[in-house]
Amino acid sequence: MKDDIDRELIKMISRDVDNEKMFEVLMKLVTKRSEKDD
C-alpha cells in the first residue's frame, strides 16, 4: 500500500484499535494532509 493513510489504517486494524480511536486518528491524518496540500 503506497498511501500512508491506508497503511496507518491497516496498522491500527492489525492492533485491534477500537473504531472511535481509529476514527479520530483518520480525521487527524486527513487534516494533516489537507494542510500539507494547502
Added chain:
Amino acid sequence: MIEYDYTLERDYLDEKRTFVPADIPKSLESLVYIEGPNSSGKSTLLNILALGFHGLKKERLNPALRDKMSDLVNSDHQKLKFEFRIKNRDGDTVLVSSKSSFDNREIIVKEYVKGKETILTPDLLHRKYNLIYDIPDNPTDRLNQLVIEIRETQRAYYNRLGSLRNHVRSAINEIKGGRDPKRIAVLGESIRRTKAEVEAAVADQRVEEESLDLIERYTFSQLYVSTVDGRDSASCELEAMEKMEKKTKNQIRKVSNEYQSQYRTVRTLVDDMIEKKKEISSQLARTLLKDDKHHLKVWDRIDLQASYDDFEVSELLDTETIALQRILHEMSKESSNTKELAEAKVLSDLIGFLDHYRNSDVVLPGVGQTVDGFLSILEEHYNRFKATKVKSDNLTGLMNELTALRGSIRYANTELAKLKELKAVNTENGQVDLADEQDAHKKELLETKVKSLSEIAQSYMIEMRKKGVREDAIAAGLDELAVNVAIKPYRVYSNQQLKELVNSLRMKVIAGANSLKDKINALTIHTSELKRLESLEQHRYTERLPDLESILKRIQRLENQMGVEYDNNISSIINKKAGSSEPEKAYQVEVAKYLGRKVGFIRHIHDEYTVSKIDLVAGNIVTHSGKRIRLTDMGTGQGQSAYLSGLLNTEDGRPIIALFDEIAMMDEKSMEPIYKKFRDLHKKGRLLVGIVVQKGESVRIISKA
C-alpha cells in the same frame, strides 16, 4: 513461572483411575523443554494449559489438538478439574485459570496486573494474548498453513473495515440529522417567506370573502324579489281564472268543435306571448338606461289578455317592440365597437379551449407556465372584461327575443282573426264561447307554480336572514345594493348569471381558504422542524462532513481491496497458481517476503541461513545470501523448525503463550533457533510461556531460560 495442579478421573468400565501430576513437577520454569515416556502426563499438561487459556474458543488450531482438548471436558468417560497460575518475567502480571469442579464446565481466567483483577472472557483473552499450540508435523503443509492464516487475517481485516465503515457512516448520519446551521438558515428564510405569503393570503381572502358577501346579498335579494314578483303575478292570474270560472259556471257549454279547437290554438299562442313579454320586461328593467326607462312602463301596461276580446294583439306591442329594438341596437353598436369586447371574446374562447387541458403538466412554450397557471392569468384578465361581454351577450339575446316576439304577434293576429270569424258563426247559432278543460289544466299549473315559487322565495329569504336581513327589508336593501359601485358591473346579469357568479366566487373563496390552510400547515410544520433543529446538538465534525465522506470512500475502497482483490490473490497462492496481472505478481512477491520474515532463519544440511523470501507457488526458499533452496529438498526437522519460527514471528505485539508438542523429527540443532527465539521474545516481555514437549525414554525437565 508456571504452577499447576489437576485431577483427571477416567472410567475404564472395569475400574476408575485418577490421574494427578506425578512425574512432572507442579512448578516449572516459563521456558522449558520436557521429555518423557508415554503416559508421563506431558501432553495432558499441554492440553490442560491450552484448555485453560480458552483454546477451544480459538479459531485457528490444529484439529488433532482440538479433539484432545475437547475430549478432556466433553466426554463421558473422564472428568477434569484444574488450576494453574503463570507469572510473567517481571512478576507484575499473573494469569490464573481454573476449572473448579468436575461437574462445572465453566473455565474462569483471571488476569492480575499489579494486583488489579480482570476476568478474561475467551474473546478478551485472545485479543490480549496469542495462544500458539501446535504439532509441527508435515512442515511443507504447515507453511501453507501460514498462508491460510494470511487469508483469514485479510478476512478479519475486511470485517473490521466493515465495522469501521458503519461507525463513520453513523457519524455522517448523525451530522446530517443533527444541528445544521446551513439548514437552519434555509428553513428560517423559508418560514419568513411563507409568513409573508400567509399574511398576504389572509388579506386577499378577506377581500374575496367581503366581495362574495356583497354579491351574495345582491344576488339573493334580486332572486327573492323577482321570485316574489313571479309568484304574485301567477297568483293574480289564478285569481282572474277563478273569477271567470264563477262567472260562466251556469252558462251552457255548447260550442262548435271547430271554434273550440281554434280557441285552444289562440290560447296557447297568447299565453306564450304573455310569458315571453314578462321575461323581456324583466330583462329590459336591467338593461335600459335611465332615459329609456319610460318604455318599460308602456311595455308593462300593454294587456295581452285583451287580445281575446279585441281579436287582435294590441298594436302598441308591435310599436314598442320596434322602438325597443332600435334602442337596443344603438346600445349594442356602442359596446360592440370597443376593444375590450374583442379582447374579452379572445380571452373567453381561449379559456374555453384550454380548460380541456387544465390538468395537463405541459409547460406552454414561450410562456413558461403550465396550462393551469396560464389559465389563472387568462381568467384574471378576463374577469375585468367579463361584465362588458355579459352585457353585450344579453343585448344580443334580448334583441333576438324581441324579433321572435314580433313574429309571434303576426302569427297570433292571423289566428285571432280566424277565431273572430268562427265566433260570428257561433253567435248566429246562439252559442257562447266558454273556458274548457284546458283552463282546468292551466289552473293546476298556476297553483303548482305559486307553491313552488313561494318555496324558492322562502329559501332566498333564509339566505338573507343568515346575513342578518329581515324579509321586509330585502326590497329596500336591493335598491341600496344596486347603486353600490362594486355591484354596478353585475346589474346587467340575469338571475341565472348571478347564480353562476355566486357559485364561481364561492369556489374561489373555498380554494383560497384551502390554499391558505395549506400555507399555514406548512408554516406550522416548518416552525416545528426549525425548533427541533435548533434544539439539536451540533456534531463536533459538522464542518468537516466532506473529510468524513472522503474517509468513508477510502474505507470502502480498502474493504473492496481486502475482501475481493487480496482474497482472490491469496487463493491463487494457496492453489499454487502464478500471478497473472502485475498487481497480483507484486502481491505474491510481498507474501513471499512476509513468509521469509516470519520464518527468519533456517538450517539446511549443516549451515544456517537468513531467509529473504519463501515462494510457495514456485516451491522454494531464497536466502539473504542469494541461495535458492527447493522446499522439497528441506529435511523434515528443518521444515518443522522453519514453521515454528514462522509461528513465533508475530507483528501484533500480543504476549505469546507457545506450546509445542511432539517435535520428534527435530534435532537439537534444528531446535536451537526456536529456543533462541523463545529467549529473545521472553526478554522483550513478548513471550509469557514457552514449552516444548518431546518423547523420551525417561522424564527430563530442562530450562531454556
